[in-house]
Amino acid sequence: MKTAFLTSFLLFLLASCFHSSAQVPYQKMQVEKLEAAYEKYKESAITHRRFKHADLHPLIQKHGSEFKLEELGKSVEGKSITSMKWGQGVTKVMLWSQMHGNESTATMALFDLFNFLEGKNDGYDELRNLLKNKLSLKFIPMINPDGADAFKRRNALDIDLNRDAISQISPEAVILKKARDDFEPEFGFNLHDQQIYYNVVNTPKQATISLLAPAYNYETEINEVRGRAMQTIAGMNELLQELIPGQVGKYDDAFEPRAFGDNIQKWGTSTILIESGGYPGDPEKQYIRKINFMIILNALHQIATRGYEQYTTEQYFAIPDNGFQLMDLIINEMQVKVKGSWYPLDIAIRRRETENAAGYFMSASVEDLGDMQIFFGFETLDATELQYLEGKVYSTAFESVKDISEEKALELLRQGFMAVKVKSGEARQVHSLPILVLKSTEKYSSGWMTGSATNFFLAKEGKPRYAIVNGYLIDLENPKKQEIRNRVF
Incomplete structure (x- = not known):
């Protein structure tokens, strides 16, 4: 009788503790700490958005002691495409950028993030240890090096890689698909730039950042995988409204059956699209680079702590749509x-x-x-x-x-x-x-x-x-x- 009572009491305490912890709201990272981290770890070798594959190669190599580097293959013109892995956690996250060669803003931010992840004894060790123990990160910082060298959207075959997820005509598309299949990430970040003419619909404000949880079918249904992406985006938007109030748009979610983002969502990875647009007085997108660093680091923190669970799909849909006005x-x-x-x-x-x-x-x-x-x-x-x-x-x-x-x-x-x-x-x-x-x-x-x-x-x-x-x-x-x-x- 006493044993049964004690067991029931312990179960009650456990349930109470679980209920209590579940009610604690997620604490997003402080803007000031994120800004300070960016200023400390900004990659000084990158000062403009028209860098080339040869500029990045030595920057990738310098991180070889802390990151596991792997050449995944070569582009049409024979340039190396490298992945960088960091962390030992259970939750896998893959981030890829510059699928379009002239969309380089997030690539700059990733190299700032690499510097941050290698830092120590600076007040951020608790965050780094959390990310390292909870997450396994795989970065592919330049998927389309041929397009990057010509600073054009398409690859050397004149193919839009974001319309080559199924046919995989391009070697770069084969590399990206295989990287996802081999790694099997729970979360994915598809990092792009959009034209500066996108606005928050029916307002004069530029959509400096646009976000999307891509659809995985024509009906744009929401399953658990897409729902997680939406929740994470809602948390990202909360931070963005402090940084660029009224300048965040929601990208069109019409299903594109050839696109990588839509298909990676379909293949079971909660996929988040970040589109970097324009900001007044920032033609080289250095401020938007800073914003990318901050929201990506914040999103990784959300994923490591499961803080995204505090947000809802309703908050995601409350983000206003993009316009092109x-x-x-x-x-x-x-x-x-x-x-x-x-x-x-x-x-x-x-x-x-x-x-x-x-x-x-x-x-x-x-x-x-x-x-x-x-x-x-x-x-x-x-x-x-x-x-x-x-x-x-x-x-x-x-x-x-x-x-x-x-x-x-x-x-x-x-x-x-x-x-x-x-x-x-x-x-x-x-x-x-x-x-x-x-x-x-x-x-x-x-x-x-x-x-x-x-x-x-x-x-x-x-x-x-x-x-x-x-x-x-x-x-x-x-x-x-x-x-x-x-x-x-």
């Missing part, structure tokens, strides 16, 4: 002349990056026109009573780009010259002048209709008031300093 420049009520009559219209302009041997430059065009009230511009100009005006080419050629000062360029713009010519130099040479430079042609493209190159003036009573040069807005009365990336034509 941002433009570099919106000009409202610009007057254009057609068949002798003037018409007021809005035009929306986007600039796109293009890479060449000399570096990268911008190429701008009219994205849309008419009534643009549903879009938001990084810059917006009220052009009421201003008229579209074509520019001229200055007849006297300069010797080279170096012989044209910014002041001279602005002086010529005020006189109605949109372009100048040079005798020497290379076509496609990158420059920062606020005027078009012609070397291989006597003309330049211009127009206001969709798809047109945006090189024109806005004039009042026939006098140029503003210049739009390759999509950059230049106030001819009050010019401001701005980073301009043009090329020689």
Whole structure:
């Protein structure tokens, strides 16, 4: 009788303790500690987002004493693809980045994280020991080295690796699939960049970070695997709202049967997509790199402590959707002349990056026109009573780009010259002048209709008031300093 009573009492105490611990809310990591960790362990060898495979190789090798390095295979062009393993815990987590070669933000953050995981005696040892004992981490920091070297989305076969999960035409796709199958992770992080024109839907705020628990079927159903990813994302969003309030979007969850994220979710790994977008004044995405470091480290802490269980799928669905409503420049009520009559219209302009041997430059065009009230511009100009005006080419050629000062360029713009010519130099040479430079042609493209190159003036009573040069807005009365990336034509 006493034994039965004692057993019942012990079971009651155990149940009480379990119930009590289950009610303790998950304590997310403090922003200040995460920021301090980033500043201490930021990888100083990476300072911009256009690094190449050869830049990363020595950085991977320097971690060989603390990480288990394994060459998983080679790309189409024969570049090594390496995995880095750390930790000895039961819960397996795989993180892969740069499946698209020009999406490098998270790769930078992973190397900051590698430095952090190797640290010691700095106030973070308790966290490191927790991660090391609870998790086994496998990183693949650059899946598409050929695309990275060319800084383009696709691989050397011109295949989008994120549409090659099933056919596995590309060696890089075969490597990623095998890595997942061999490791069998419980959680996966699919790390990408998205265009800077994504916004939090129907707001002017950029979606600096977008998150997604990808669907595993067309019905976008939620099972235990996808549900865990949603809960983890809800916890990540809680931290993000402290860092970038109102700038977090939820990526479209339409099922893509060829995509790695969707299929890895389907294959039983709770998969979290992180898309790094844009942030004002951060063209090289160094602040967004910091955010990636912080939210990935926080998410690993959630997984190690099972803190994600404190969050719900309802909190995940409360994250607002992504929109695609941002433009570099919106000009409202610009007057254009057609068949002798003037018409007021809005035009929306986007600039796109293009890479060449000399570096990268911008190429701008009219994205849309008419009534643009549903879009938001990084810059917006009220052009009421201003008229579209074509520019001229200055007849006297300069010797080279170096012989044209910014002041001279602005002086010529005020006189109605949109372009100048040079005798020497290379076509496609990158420059920062606020005027078009012609070397291989006597003309330049211009127009206001969709798809047109945006090189024109806005004039009042026939006098140029503003210049739009390759999509950059230049106030001819009050010019401001701005980073301009043009090329020689």
